[in-house]
Amino acid sequence: MTKNQSNIKCRIAVDAMGGDYAPKNELIGALDALKDSNDFELLLVGDKEKIISTARENNLDLDENLIYHASQVIEMSDTPTAAIKTKPDSSLVVGAKLVKEKKADAFVSAGNTGAMMAASTLIMGRIEGVSRPTIGATFPTVQNKFCMVFDAGASVDSKPQHLFEYSVLGTIFAKEIYNTSNPTVGILNVGEEESKGNELTFSTYKLLKESKINFRGNVEGRDILKGTVDIVVCDGFVGNIILKFGESVLTFLRTRIRNYADKGIVNKLKALIVKSVLRASLSDMDYQTHGGVPLLGVNGISIIGHGSSSPLAIKNMILRAKEMYDKQLIQKFERALKEYAITK
Amino acid sequence: MTKNQSNIKCRIAVDAMGGDYAPKNELIGALDALKDSNDFELLLVGDKEKIISTARENNLDLDENLIYHASQVIEMSDTPTAAIKTKPDSSLVVGAKLVKEKKADAFVSAGNTGAMMAASTLIMGRIEGVSRPTIGATFPTVQNKFCMVFDAGASVDSKPQHLFEYSVLGTIFAKEIYNTSNPTVGILNVGEEESKGNELTFSTYKLLKESKINFRGNVEGRDILKGTVDIVVCDGFVGNIILKFGESVLTFLRTRIRNYADKGIVNKLKALIVKSVLRASLSDMDYQTHGGVPLLGVNGISIIGHGSSSPLAIKNMILRAKEMYDKQLIQKFERALKEYAITK
Numbered sequence: 001m002t003k004n005q006s007n008i009k010c011r012i013a014v015d016a017m018g019g020d021y022a023p024k025n026e027l028i029g030a031l032d033a034l035k036d037s038n039d040f041e042l043l044l045v046g047d048k049e050k051i052i053s054t055a056r057e058n059n060l061d062l063d064e065n066l067i068y069h070a071s072q073v074i075e076m077s078d079t080p081t082a083a084i085k086t087k088p089d090s091s092l093v094v095g096a097k098l099v100k101e102k103k104a105d106a107f108v109s110a111g112n113t114g115a116m117m118a119a120s121t122l123i124m125g126r127i128e129g130v131s132r133p134t135i136g137a138t139f140p141t142v143q144n145k146f147c148m149v150f151d152a153g154a155s156v157d158s159k160p161q162h163l164f165e166y167s168v169l170g171t172i173f174a175k176e177i178y179n180t181s182n183p184t185v186g187i188l189n190v191g192e193e194e195s196k197g198n199e200l201t202f203s204t205y206k207l208l209k210e211s212k213i214n215f216r217g218n219v220e221g222r223d224i225l226k227g228t229v230d231i232v233v234c235d236g237f238v239g240n241i242i243l244k245f246g247e248s249v250l251t252f253l254r255t256r257i258r259n260y261a262d263k264g265i266v267n268k269l270k271a272l273i274v275k276s277v278l279r280a281s282l283s284d285m286d287y288q289t290h291g292g293v294p295l296l297g298v299n300g301i302s303i304i305g306h307g308s309s310s311p312l313a314i315k316n317m318i319l320r321a322k323e324m325y326d327k328q329l330i331q332k333f334e335r336a337l338k339e340y341a342i343t344k
Numbered sequence: 345m346t347k348n349q350s351n352i353k354c355r356i357a358v359d360a361m362g363g364d365y366a367p368k369n370e371l372i373g374a375l376d377a378l379k380d381s382n383d384f385e386l387l388l389v390g391d392k393e394k395i396i397s398t399a400r401e402n403n404l405d406l407d408e409n410l411i412y413h414a415s416q417v418i419e420m421s422d423t424p425t426a427a428i429k430t431k432p433d434s435s436l437v438v439g440a441k442l443v444k445e446k447k448a449d450a451f452v453s454a455g456n457t458g459a460m461m462a463a464s465t466l467i468m469g470r471i472e473g474v475s476r477p478t479i480g481a482t483f484p485t486v487q488n489k490f491c492m493v494f495d496a497g498a499s500v501d502s503k504p505q506h507l508f509e510y511s512v513l514g515t516i517f518a519k520e521i522y523n524t525s526n527p528t529v530g531i532l533n534v535g536e537e538e539s540k541g542n543e544l545t546f547s548t549y550k551l552l553k554e555s556k557i558n559f560r561g562n563v564e565g566r567d568i569l570k571g572t573v574d575i576v577v578c579d580g581f582v583g584n585i586i587l588k589f590g591e592s593v594l595t596f597l598r599t600r601i602r603n604y605a606d607k608g609i610v611n612k613l614k615a616l617i618v619k620s621v622l623r624a625s626l627s628d629m630d631y632q633t634h635g636g637v638p639l640l641g642v643n644g645i646s647i648i649g650h651g652s653s654s655p656l657a658i659k660n661m662i663l664r665a666k667e668m669y670d671k672q673l674i675q676k677f678e679r680a681l682k683e684y685a686i687t688k
Contacts, residue, residue, distance in 0.1 A: 188585060240564075
């Protein structure tokens with residue numbers, strides 16, 4: 001793994017108060033990450049007393065010097081932009097500020113997603129060349145590699161320039177994190193022909209065709225799981241709906257199999273086999289292993305987790321943040337945004 | 345089943361030349377439908393000689409009087425609007441004309457989808473009160489009922505008025521065909537709050553709230569398979585992507601299970617059980633049983649099938665057309681479009 005130029009240990013701030021099971025899952029996950037790799041510095045941002053008492057209750061061996069006190073908490077039900085103004089000493093705002101003030105290199109939170117996006121964007125600021133930060137949804141494919149969809153809901157009403165930026169950020173991410181050489185990019189559309197779709201897809205097609213992106217034209221809804229391309233770009237409205245639809249497929253399957261199992265003892269036994277086979281075959285759909293959803297385009301490493309993040313999910317988010325730092329992703333994003341725009 | 349007012353047998357024109365396996369699957373399916381219900385008149389539209397020879401080759405007992413000759417064929421690769429102009433004697437154009445000229449009550453085709461939509465819309469015309477015809481995608485839900493998504497790709501760049509019309513057409517369809525009493529309608533969006541989304545969802549929310557539609561507000565991508573509402577309305581761009589993504593889920597599962605099976609004899613046996621359980625648990629996802637995709641809003645019954653339609657799929661498309669006729673759906677659509685618009 002490439003070391004960051006400065007050769008200084010990565011400092012990762014973790015929102016200890018975010019998430020439905022905070023601070024417990026956050027503490028366990030963060031300490032597990034430290035056990036896996038002592039090659040980073042941990043900052044647990046949140047209510048000091050609460051963190052210490054939770055550590056005691058769970059017999060966790062916690063060095064209190066790791067705690068960075070923040071007196072307030074942004075709740076899941078809070079309105080994002082309002083909350084980051086009215087709760088300036090919340091763990092979420094404080095964590096983002098640590099990155100802004102160069103006291104941390106990355107910030108990880110399983111708290112209020114909207115507030116995390118707003119705090120990261122407004123406090124950390126954007127990388128030069130980025131008009132809008134974006135989050136990517138990672139889908140499994142029949143080819144056993146990943147397909148990432150940008151934007152998966154950071155914003156709606158995108159312009160072609162935004163989709164171009166998503167293409168660049170996604171290309172670098174797939175190259176560095178998934179080791180995909182020369183990642184391919186497609187525009188999500190209702191047909192493959194250049195003339196298909198709406199004004200956004202039509203203009204984006206022209207823009208990507210002229211750029212240095214490894215552009216493969218339009219792709220359809222079926223191409224995501226097929227893995228036709230590595231990166232799919234679209235407006236956050238469509239991306240978010242596909243992400244949530246995709247997540248609901250596993251719940252749907254589980255419910256159907258449970259209903260099947262309820263119809264007698266033979267069915268129950270068969271259903272057990274089905275569950276174990278699906279678990280083995282679809283292991284790459286487990287959100288816990290994905291290391292959260294990075295908010296790309298902000299000037300710092302910002303990783304957003306599911307509200308219900310398990311300790312394993314928290315640990316992997318932290319290790320992903322470390323990987324992004326070690327591989328100098330922010331610097332590479334900035335460079336790529338300049339390079340890729342040049343007309344062929 | 346309610347009889348049509350006129351009490352005249354429904355006349356169903358079938359595009360014998362549409363579909364990847366035409367005219368064979370079309371013939372077998374149509375004759376099977378006649379065996380199931382002799383309560384309709386069949387018209388097989390297409391190349392007379394080809395139809396007769398195919399019937400002979402497959403030992404089908406075909407009454408040649410059922411054939412309505414059409415000398416041309418629109419291919420899957422033809423450009424829709426161009427093809428319906430350059431091939432006026434194609435089975436697809438002739439079938440649509442039969443409905444227009446009141447020589448048939450319904451037209452069913454597994455041919456070129458775009459050409460079928462264009463021919464139906466341009467030749468049959470629209471029902472009064474409909475600005476844009478729409479196709480609906482039927483999704484299974486955890487509640488074992490169906491959720492229909494309109495528009496699944498008939499057009500893009502919709503206006504709020506279009507989504508209102510989709511709501512009305514969908515409501516009547518779900519009520520009459522799926523026997524859903526007082527179907528609920530939701531707008532597909534990135535969040536539940538009224539203020540979420542884009543200009544289209546925002547304005548549509550206001551419009552549906554004032555209408556007599558059983559409107560339940562915004563729903564998210566995950567709500568489709570959850571069955572939160574019976575009808576989901578959205579722009580055809582999003583609907584088409586969700587439809588194609590949804591269709592690809594089964595292919596994805598099949599591939600993953602096949603890969604699992606390839607890893608040894610025990611896996612192979614387990615995979616067989618998985619396949620049989622999934623087949624039983626997901627039977628309502630079988631496109632063949634759905635009776636095709638009706639194009640709602642055109643002034644006549646128009647049903648579009650998969651290019652690869654099996655004889656069973658063709659049969660069910662014909663029986664669905666008959667059901668739509670018997671239940672007077674066109675008349676009910678027209679009435680509902682007037683009734684539902686009145687402000688509460």
